[in-house]
Amino acid sequence: MEFRDLKRQYQMHKKEIDGALQEVIDGAHFISGPQVTQLEQELAAYAGVGHCITCANGTDALQLALMAWEIGAGDAVFVPDFTFFSSGEVVPLVGAVPVFVDIDRDTFNISTDSLRNAVEYVLHHTDLKPKAVVAVDLFGQPADYEALRQTAAEYGLLVLEDAAQSFGGMADGKKACSFGDISTTSFFPAKPLGCYGDGGAVFTDNEAWAERLRSLHVHGKGSDKYDNTRIGLNSRLDTMQAAVLLQKMRFFEEEVAACNRVAAKYDERLRGTVKTPVIRDGVRSSWAQYTICLRDAQEREHVMAQMKADGIPGMVYYRKPMHRQEAFAGMLCGAERCENTEYICERCLSLPMHPYMEDAEIDAVCGSVKKAVG
Ligand SMILES: *Cc1c(COP(=O)(O)O)cnc(C)c1O
Numbered sequence: 222m223e224f225r226d227l228k229r230q231y232q233m234h235k236k237e238i239d240g241a242l243q244e245v246i247d248g249a250h251f252i253s254g255p256q257v258t259q260l261e262q263e264l265a266a267y268a269g270v271g272h273c274i275t276c277a278n279g280t281d282a283l284q285l286a287l288m289a290w291e292i293g294a295g296d297a298v299f300v301p302d303f304t305f306f307s308s309g310e311v312v313p314l315v316g317a318v319p320v321f322v323d324i325d326r327d328t329f330n331i332s333t334d335s336l337r338n339a340v341e342y343v344l345h346h347t348d349l350k351p352k353a354v355v356a357v358d359l360f361g362q363p364a365d366y367e368a369l370r371q372t373a374a375e376y377g378l379l380v381l382e383d384a385a386q387s388f389g390g391m392a393d394g395k396k397a398c399s400f401g402d403i404s405t406t407s408f409f410p411a412k413p414l415g416c417y418g419d420g421g422a423v424f425t426d427n428e429a430w431a432e433r434l435r436s437l438h439v440h441g442k443g444s445d446k447y448d449n450t451r452i453g454l455n456s457r458l459d460t461m462q463a464a465v466l467l468q469k470m471r472f473f474e475e476e477v478a479a480c481n482r483v484a485a486k487y488d489e490r491l492r493g494t495v496k497t498p499v500i501r502d503g504v505r506s507s508w509a510q511y512t513i514c515l516r517d518a519q520e521r522e523h524v525m526a527q528m529k530a531d532g533i534p535g536m537v538y539y540r541k542p543m544h545r546q547e548a549f550a551g552m553l554c555g556a557e558r559c560e561n562t563e564y565i566c567e568r569c570l571s572l573p574m575h576p577y578m579e580d581a582e583i584d585a586v587c588g589s590v591k592k593a594v595g
Pocket of ligand 1: 278279281304305307308383385386408409419420421
């Protein structure tokens with residue numbers, strides 16, 4: 222069994238994808254080909270946002286957003302303690318200081334109370350200027366932007382939505398990638414909308430930021446690429462990736478719906494045995510991961526051993542809080558212990574999840590988990 226079965230997806234859509242790739246090769250317009258512009262228009266329309274700028278990966282997308290806001294030395298950027306490394310990595314990359322914030326135990330997303338405490342700490346105990354919050358939509362579920370917006374407005378923070386895992390997710394009728402002042406996503410192959418290599422995108426309704434992002438991702442170009450008005454990156458989505466993504470957009474909604482059906486079946490079979498994921502009212506997850514919680518670290522080891530014996534892949538996203546990553550040693554700042562993050566890191570376990578899972582596979586996963594938990 223595959224954790225995310227990309228081969229099955231390709232086999233189902235081989236003809237269209239092969240055709241689209243061959244077209245790029247025949248046209249030989251490998252960088253900034255017409256498929257890239259078309260994809261940006263489709264992604265912006267899908268997310269319901271004015272501007273989409275594609276780039277080389279989801280990490281660059283986050284860095285480009287911070288660069289567009291000219292965040293740097295002396296600035297504090299708030300990041301959930303429970304996320305993929307990139308969400309925090311980009312902050313010191315632009316010279317600012319990451320401040321890690323605890324999460325909500327049910328949704329795994331940033332806790333607004335902890336954010337408030339962290340901002341107050343920075344204001345009263347450091348010389349840093351609170352500038353932005355990276356709100357991660359973990360495992361596919363959009364963060365609670367209504368609550369976040371209030372706190373952000375109170376302290377004048379910009380909201381950067383890291384929607385790397387939530388493309389296709391929704392809250393209150395709006396799509397992921399529309400909730401931030403700037404939002405970003407990733408097209409890493411295993412993400413909800415994945416390409417055949419690295420890829421990413423930045424979204425915003427702000428025209429001036431969009432223009433700056435278009436410059437920043439191509440060497441800080443001015444009127445053309447040989448007129449450079451600022452220091453930027455070489456961070457483009459190539460035409461092959463755009464061609465693959467254009468094809469995948471044709472059946473993406475159906476895939477998100479299929480993942481939601483798989484999640485409902487998991488819920489039904491596992492509820493009462495383990496802690497199943499909590500999705501807030503009015504929210505649709507895009508199910509980058511289906512993550513359960515066990516009673517303690519020991520029970521998780523036991524379940525993982527059983528799954529391994531049964532030939533079922535499972536992954537721990539994430540084992541280590543951000544603030545304990547060695548890379549951030551020496552730049553930590555904040556008063557609070559992230560207790561919920563510590564708690565979740567010891568107990569979380571992500572199960573196989575993708576749109577092409579069959580009932581027999583779902584039954585096999587649940588049978589294995591139940592056997593171990595007893
Ligand atoms: C995958 C991921 C990223 C980075 O995306 P890449 O395309 O791999 O650079 C950033 N944030 C989160 C939450 C992610 O899951």
